[in-house]
Amino acid sequence: MSLRSLCPLVRPLHTRALHTTCAVRKVDDLLAKFKNPSSPYYMAPGEVGPASPDDHTVSRPLPEEDVDWVAPPFTRHDRAPKLPHMDRGYDRQRATVHEWFDSNGFDSEGRVEWPVAWGDSDMYRHINNVSYCRYVESARMKWIESLVPDLGEVGQDYLYGRRTGFILKEQAVRYRYPVTYPDSLIIASKPHSIKPERSEFKIHCAMWSLKANRLALTCESTCTIYDFDKLKKGIMSDAVRDVLMARAH
Template identity: 30%
Template sequence: MKIEIPEQKKLVLETRWPVRWGDMDAMGHVNNAMYFRYMETARIEWMTSVGCNPDPQGEGPVIVNAFCNFYRQLAYPDEVLIKMYLSDPGRTTFETWTTMERANEPGVICAAGGATVIWVDFPKQKAAALPQWLRELASV
């Protein structure tokens, strides 16, 4: 199955990771929980690359919703090509989208998911306005 990411989403990260033997389950394919780990790792890699290092005494991102759809199995020793996109910057939130495909089969999506990210004032434990730099990064 081939899935196209709509144009209103902005590609912000493309990276590759090897599937580790321990990522698989008893059925011999990557366990579904690992796809969420792959998406989390991509979000963290992107956030640190743009200088977003959450400070528990300041502000930063919090995931409030995450999902993943599974289309094809990944297994050891696959190499996963991960693409992360941003969209829909709001007052306090933005969306992340991630596709995962085998590096040796570009364009064939094995899984696709995403997350709603809210910007939080950690000491106050409440939503805060997205910083302008982040709003600009998430805008198409």
Template identity: 50%
Template sequence: MLKTALQRLPSRGLHTTTPATTDAAQAKLQDLMTKFKDPKSPFYLAQQHGEVGPASPDDHTVARPLAGQEKRAEGWARPAPSYPDRTPLQPHMNPDYDRARATANEWFDSNGFDPEGRVEIPVLWGDQDMFKHVNNVNYLKWMEAQRLRWFENLGADIGTDTAKDWTGGTGTGIILKDQYIRYRHAVTWPDAVLWAVKPHGINQERGEFKLAHAAWSLKDNRLCATTDSTIVLFDHDNTRRGKMTDKVKEVLDRRAKL
């Protein structure tokens, strides 16, 4: 019965591939690949060089640059885009604010702030509140980011393992006891704020020290905030106040006298 049913199937529903068919298909594919590499062919695809072939089989020109490109000695290269209405770069990306950066660093240096661990933080549009200036709480977030950056930079002096404990909440790490901030100038978007820090008030007996921060607005080129906080060493394994080693105290004292 199955044999009878197969005999009744229309022959057009059955397809077979012969070696001749396969050879013909491979020949066509090879011909097309050759055209892809031929600069005189409309199928030319050497776009890694910024070139295309003739526009049509009737076009007998050789490869030419893509639209918007020009030929240079080193090959085809796209010229720099020019947009008359382009939005200016924000301060944290704009070299025009290098003078403000230099002014900020000069002020930081003259006031004894640590040259290491400084961080530049871009102001986001969403950092502003309904009064169209950066909300006060964002300064505390920036202060935290700069504090952690400074702790990471201490690793070369106090030891990588100790620095990891300070930033990872393990072993003898640190906790924030208190913080104070004085807002000196309203910051608005777009802007970028450069932060610096210096330790002071180092008390080995109590296992704590203070950090003074300063924030500088690049757009307005002026000091926008000063802060102070107390850091306490904390033994996370035994849940009690940690001890400040002589090495840590020596590093903090040296950084405080810069």
């Protein structure tokens, strides 16, 4: 066999050996980084790396070793502003908002402060219109919860929709100011236009933006007494009427 005929066999072997040598050097370089305290890959004795590529936790001691481990401190301060519901600097502003609600006849019970979620934003970067309706719905249920102690034995029925309860007949929303993340909303409600003969009443809801310090939304909802056993409009009892009238005043 001539030397020329051996070349196709020798070259792959030479190339494979060269690739193997490069791979070994890369592994050696990586191991050296693990041992170098100035390297971001450094691991102190008694620590292990992540269990998988999806594990983003910091180094931790081996299970069989007794090593005192302390979580590393933050390297820099949190530069993100605190959300309004977490910042005590908004306390005086909150008090002013509640004073405004009180002076405009809103019920002192059932108020709620709602932290705005980033996921509630739309493509225009303000809170989506449907999200406002969900806020109002939750605030309405919070206000109904506040009625339970006053309603006595039937309070749980109105809260959980058993036998007789409240249902939403209609609502009209007026968007006054575009809320953006981050923000917190204080929502208050007040009943009015109570009509026992029609078994219905209205709830006026107001939503205040803490970040903008202005009224963001108002909503007018009509609720009806509903008989869940007979699946039709129910009767507003005198006890329920008295509770609603007391809250309206």
